[in-house]
Amino acid sequence: MRYHVVIPARHDSSRLPGKPLLDIAGRPMVWHVVQRAYESRAHSVVVATDDQRISDAVCAFEGDVCMTGTHHQSGTDRIAEVALAMGWDDDEVVVNLQGDEPLMPPDMLDQVAWALHEHAQASVATLGVPLESDEVFKSNAVKVVTDRNGMALYFSRAAIPWKRGVFEDGSADPRGMYRHLGLYAYRVGFLRRYVNWEPAPIEQQESLEQLRVLWQGERIAVALVESAPPAGVDTEEDYLRVLACMADDSDTAGE
Numbered sequence: 231m232r233y234h235v236v237i238p239a240r241h242d243s244s245r246l247p248g249k250p251l252l253d254i255a256g257r258p259m260v261w262h263v264v265q266r267a268y269e270s271r272a273h274s275v276v277v278a279t280d281d282q283r284i285s286d287a288v289c290a291f292e293g294d295v296c297m298t299g300t301h302h303q304s305g306t307d308r309i310a311e312v313a314l315a316m317g318w319d320d321d322e323v324v325v326n327l328q329g330d331e332p333l334m335p336p337d338m339l340d341q342v343a344w345a346l347h348e349h350a351q352a353s354v355a356t357l358g359v360p361l362e363s364d365e366v367f368k369s370n371a372v373k374v375v376t377d378r379n380g381m382a383l384y385f386s387r388a389a390i391p392w393k394r395g396v397f398e399d400g401s402a403d404p405r406g407m408y409r410h411l412g413l414y415a416y417r418v419g420f421l422r423r424y425v426n427w428e429p430a431p432i433e434q435q436e437s438l439e440q441l442r443v444l445w446q447g448e449r450i451a452v453a454l455v456e457s458a459p460p461a462g463v464d465t466e467e468d469y470l471r472v473l474a475c476m477a478d479d480s481d482t483a484g485e
Contacts, residue, residue, distance in 0.1 A: 233343040233415065234274045234322065235267040236296075236312050238305035239329030241281035245465055250284050250329045252469055255476050258287045259463065262332035262476075269336035272325065272343075278305075278312045279329075304439060306414075310421035320419030323347065327413070332472055333460035338413060345380075345453035346415040352381065352451040353420035354443055358408035359458045365409055366402040372438060374410040374452055382450040385410055385438050410440075411458060420448065 239250040239260050246252075250260040260277060267275040277288045280300045288295040296315055302308045309326055318324070323346055325339050338357065346355035358374050365371035369387040376382055384390065389397055389407075396403050416424075423446075430445035443450055463469050 231271070231344060231347045232273045232323070233271075233325055233347075234276065234316075234318065235270065235272040235325045235327050235339060236309045237263055237267065237275070237277045237327050237329050238308045239263075239277050239279045239281075239284050241279070241284055243330075243464075246463065246469065248283075249463055249469070250279075251287055252463070254332060254473060257291075259332050259472075260284060260287060260329055261291055261293075263327060263329055263334070264288070264291075264293050266332065266334045266336050267327055267339065270339040272339060276312060276316070277329070278308045280308075306416070306421070306439065307425055309416070310425045313418045313421050318418045320417065320422070322418045323415055324418060324421070325413070325415045328462060330463040331459070332463070333475060334413070334462075335459050338411075338455065338459060341453055341455065342413050342415045345451045346417065349379075349381070349449070349451035351449050353417050353448040354440070355415040355451040355453065356382075356440070357411040357413050358452045358454050359411055359456070360454075361404040361407040361409045363402045363404050366397075366404050366407065372410040372412075374408050376408075376452045380452050380454075382440075382444065382452050384444065385436070385440055387436055387438070408452075408454065409458070410452075411455070413459075414440075423448075 243249050251258045277295045278298050280298050285295045296312045298308050298311045325343050342355050366389050373390045374385050375390050430442045433441040
């Protein structure tokens, strides 16, 4: 199975500007993300950015970088530009690894790529994890429901499937429910179609970009994992957590 990893990396994050360049153990965060991709079975790894500072940092450690336009509304649009620039065929598979995921387990990159490889009828693959009880009614925990073949039926910030006679009483029973993990694999041909689509009504209502795919009648395969990967870096608090985690790993390795 052959696939590529593209790492969208923006400098102008609203909550933590310049985060791909934040220092972690003497290296910029984007270096750590690239290393996670190198540890997977990916055929190639490319950082996609519109910022020269990030490009310079990647080139300094001899990573591959593709400069993209500044107009993109999402990482998916940026990845589509990279796929075109790299000349990848329509049936090639691309995994989107966000540039703020320095703790992403490499085997999850392989798993999401394999899920797309296994489901020929799917244009996209993603991951799901069993829902925790404290996430059932939280809107920031996106739920996913699949059919018996592991194909997504719907994604929602609401509690789905709604357990009638249970949830009305406020009981948060997560059994049989799954949270969506935002790691994606795409076929390049799908990316070429995606960039021409307008946002879908259900996408705008739920503020979930993946609903645009279902709205257009395309299929999303969902592979299940037992536990979620460590959270990415969105805030200063997240950054400090990653620093502590990296320090703990370093101490353990030295024992």
